[in-house]
Amino acid sequence: xxxxxxxxxxxxxxxxxxxxxxxxxxxxxxxxxxxxxxxxxxxxxxxxxxxxxxxxxxxxxxxxxxxxxxxxxxxxxxxxxxxxxxxxxxxxxxx
Amino acid sequence: xxxxxxxxxxxxxxxxxxxxxxxxxxxxxxxxxxxxxxxxxxxxxxxxxxxxxxxxxxxxxxxxxxxxxxxxxxxxxxxxxxxxxxxxxxxxxxxxxxxxxxxxxxxxxxxxxxxxxxxxxxxxxxxxxxxxxxxxxxxxxxxxxxxxxxxxxxxxxxxxxxxxxxxxxxxxxxxxxxxxxxxxxxxxxxxxxxxxxxxxxxxxxxxxxxxxxxxxxxxxxxxxxxxxxxxxxxxxxxxxxxxxxxxxxxxxxxxxxxxxxxxxxxxxxxxxxxxxxxxxxxxxxxxxxxxxxxxxxxxxxxxxxxxxxxxxxxxxxxxxxxxxxxxxxxxxxxxxxxxxxxxxxxxxxxxxxxxxxxxxxxxxxxxxxxxxxxxxxxxxxxxxxxxxxxxxxxxxxxxxxxxxxxxxxxxxxxxxxxxxxxxxxxxxxxxxxxxxxxxxxxxxxxxxxxxxxxxxxxxxxxxxxxxxxxxxxxxxxxxxxxxx
Numbered sequence: 038x039x040x041x042x043x044x045x046x047x048x049x050x051x052x053x054x055x056x057x058x059x060x061x062x063x064x065x066x067x068x069x070x071x072x073x074x075x076x077x078x079x080x081x082x083x084x085x086x087x088x089x090x091x092x093x094x095x096x097x098x099x100x101x102x103x104x105x106x107x108x109x110x111x112x113x114x115x116x117x118x119x120x121x122x123x124x125x126x127x128x129x130x131x132x
Numbered sequence: 133x134x135x136x137x138x139x140x141x142x143x144x145x146x147x148x149x150x151x152x153x154x155x156x157x158x159x160x161x162x163x164x165x166x167x168x169x170x171x172x173x174x175x176x177x178x179x180x181x182x183x184x185x186x187x188x189x190x191x192x193x194x195x196x197x198x199x200x201x202x203x204x205x206x207x208x209x210x211x212x213x214x215x216x217x218x219x220x221x222x223x224x225x226x227x228x229x230x231x232x233x234x235x236x237x238x239x240x241x242x243x244x245x246x247x248x249x250x251x252x253x254x255x256x257x258x259x260x261x262x263x264x265x266x267x268x269x270x271x272x273x274x275x276x277x278x279x280x281x282x283x284x285x286x287x288x289x290x291x292x293x294x295x296x297x298x299x300x301x302x303x304x305x306x307x308x309x310x311x312x313x314x315x316x317x318x319x320x321x322x323x324x325x326x327x328x329x330x331x332x333x334x335x336x337x338x339x340x341x342x343x344x345x346x347x348x349x350x351x352x353x354x355x356x357x358x359x360x361x362x363x364x365x366x367x368x369x370x371x372x373x374x375x376x377x378x379x380x381x382x383x384x385x386x387x388x389x390x391x392x393x394x395x396x397x398x399x400x401x402x403x404x405x406x407x408x409x410x411x412x413x414x415x416x417x418x419x420x421x422x423x424x425x426x427x428x429x430x431x432x433x434x435x436x437x438x439x440x441x442x443x444x445x446x447x448x449x450x451x452x453x454x455x456x457x458x459x460x461x462x463x464x465x466x467x468x469x470x471x472x473x474x475x476x477x478x479x480x481x482x483x484x485x486x487x488x489x490x491x492x493x494x495x496x497x498x499x500x501x502x503x504x505x506x507x508x509x510x511x512x513x514x515x516x517x518x519x520x521x522x523x524x525x526x527x528x529x530x531x532x533x534x535x536x537x538x539x540x541x542x543x544x545x546x547x548x549x550x551x552x553x554x555x556x557x558x559x560x561x562x563x564x565x566x567x568x569x570x571x572x573x574x575x576x577x578x579x580x581x582x583x584x585x586x587x588x589x590x591x592x593x594x595x596x597x598x599x600x601x602x603x604x605x606x607x608x609x610x611x612x613x614x615x616x
Contacts, residue, residue: 045489052447052492053454054485055473064486070548071490077436078506081513088508089515091338092324092564093588097367112231118461125456128467 038076039069133158134294135611138203138351141297145192145202152192152202156185156246159204163248163295166615170271172280172290174209175217176249184246191244200358201244206299208287209250210257211237211342212331220333221253221265221283224453224460224479234331235363236300236342243358248296252286255481256450257307257335259283260553263544264483271540272315273612274578278537281311287345288315293615298346298355302332304339305438306532306557309569312345313532313581316571318352318598318608319345321557323589324564325370327356328363336445337368339438339561348608349570349598353377356591372589380592381599386420388597391525395431396556402535408573408580409531412601416529419600424525428517430510434559435551437507437514440494441562444504446484447491453479486547515563522587527597531556532569532581560585568594571607579607 045065049056056064110123119126133155136144145152160178167173181204188202212218212230214237219225233241240247254264262270262285272280273293280289284301288311291299301308303321312319320343327342334340344355356377363369392413397406413423455461455475462478465471480488494503521528533553543550560567565585572582582601586594602608 048489048493048496050473051496052485052488053451053469053472053476054480054488055470055477057477064489067486067547068489068493071439071486072493074548074551075436075440075503075507077433078440078503078510081430081433081510083506083509083513086509086512088505089512090508091368092515092562093370095325095368095370098369098371100364109231113457116227116229116231116458118455118458127456128465128471130468 038072040065040072134162137348138297138346138354141203142199146197152185152188152246153182155202156181156204156248159248159296166293167295169276170273170289170293171268172252172270172286172293172295173206173249174219174221174252174267174286177216177247180216181246181248188244188246198243199354202246204246204248204296205240205355206248206251206287206290206296207237208253208284208299208301210253210302210333211300212333213237213247213250216250218250218333219266220257221255221267222479222481222484223266226266226460228459232331235328235365236332236359239358239361245358251290251299254283254285255484256333256446257283257302257304258446258483258487260306260310260550261538261543262286263540264481266481269540272537273615274316275537277539278578279314279540281314281537283307284345285311288312288317288319291315291317291345291347292612294611298344298351300342300359301345302340302342303561304335304442305561306554308343308345309532309557309567309581309583310554312569314537314579316579316607316610317345317347318349318568318570319343320352320356320568320591320594321560321566322356322360322591323370323566325368326360326372326589326591328361328366328369330363330365334449336442337449338445339442341561348602349568349595350378350381353381353595375592377592377595380596383596384420385416385597385600388421388527389525390416390421390423391426391521391528392423393426393428393431393528393530395428396530400534400555401531402575404575405531405535405580408575409582412572412582413529415604416601419604426521426525426528428521428559430513430517431559433510434514434562435555437510438558438562439490439551440503440507441511443487443491444494445491447488447495450484450488483547511562514559518563518565527593528585530583530585532583536575536578536580556583564588566591566594568598570598570601571610573607
């Protein structure tokens, strides 16, 4: 299969990645190649087979609902691109 | 000094033949002099290393040392190290100073090991050649025109060039075993869940697993002793009792049943590589093992389903890099969407973007059943192939890679050919099984790796077989030309 350019642009938008116009045709070719490789999956019937989410088929471990981490906001925000008064700053979302 | 095994280094440190500070200076000096040829380190941490070495010497003095105390090592730059840049090979994290230590890093510190620095790697561990790193390709010490493999290529090159006695790596589709094979080293991917993933930057969470890369099975067993263990901070950590992986190294292989999957010795495998493996099979027979042909009938579907499962999980895991809380942020964003899109477009390299987009597509509305769910169903079939095989045999033997190390630039513009170089290693990740690559010979002076895949939690058995093989061969003791 070959992905239409429009579809690649849609995927890039969903993935929040801006595309360079000159690169789109190469991106389209590479993505189409990968999907062609993946097509081989359809060579076998998987009706009735349970998907394997965890290689050892174990379930998530539970723990008591108690606080186990301390607040380290200042520490974590020391590596943030832009903060003010303990808040992360982004461009204005609401007018 | 740089050709000593971990046990020999440990003994010398305990007998005060040299101090950890002296040993650390020695390896730091080698890195400074030689790494310009290989580019195996992203960050060197001499001050931290020497402080840790001083502390190790005090521990050795006070009699409270472990067998690993004072031994220098390097961490793949995917493991978070508090106060030290942790880049994951990406421009996205070029400015990222990790605010905490990964559990693996903590465990190595607790054992008294000395960190020399952080090693180069494919960006976010996505690659099989170390060419996707933001910090430039790593060169294979056996032939600097060839790749060291990936994604743990920096760790493998650093160990092969004797710039560090041992290093950590991670393996999502072969990223420990393939570089170990290309660089003539011993590399172990443990059972999924044996080594904590806490603080190990996530690529595909149901496949990622940390492990050691060293010269010999014995060295690797010693580091695995420190790395492995239950961790409440990793929700998929196995609650498995601590083992000493050196205990069974000397067990006899008499009666060992080795399975040879027909599908691993078919088209695609280079005849010269097959010839090397033939000799290895004979040697294992001589020490008491028996060989049996087995079938893993769904092998051909491993690469196709991997390129749905791994990108799907990667697209989800890498959504955290948004230019808001840490990592790269674009200049002058027009609005929030522009901030996200340009920060990610500038911060990620081509291969990472490709995988995020494939994953986004596979998980998007209307495609989930056809791609992700279908892949997870076939994943069960692949796992069940192994379950059936381990009813007949104790261990599975095959090649680690279809070829030896390829030339830098040879496959970089052809992602599919690059993906197929992981054809024998990917199944182990999909099934969550432990697997080891050990040096088994050379083709045109380039190392060949032999892979052993074990049943769940059979790391000790794999290391035992590898050690017995290494007792009657010396492939693991060969040094690249000029490294000595």
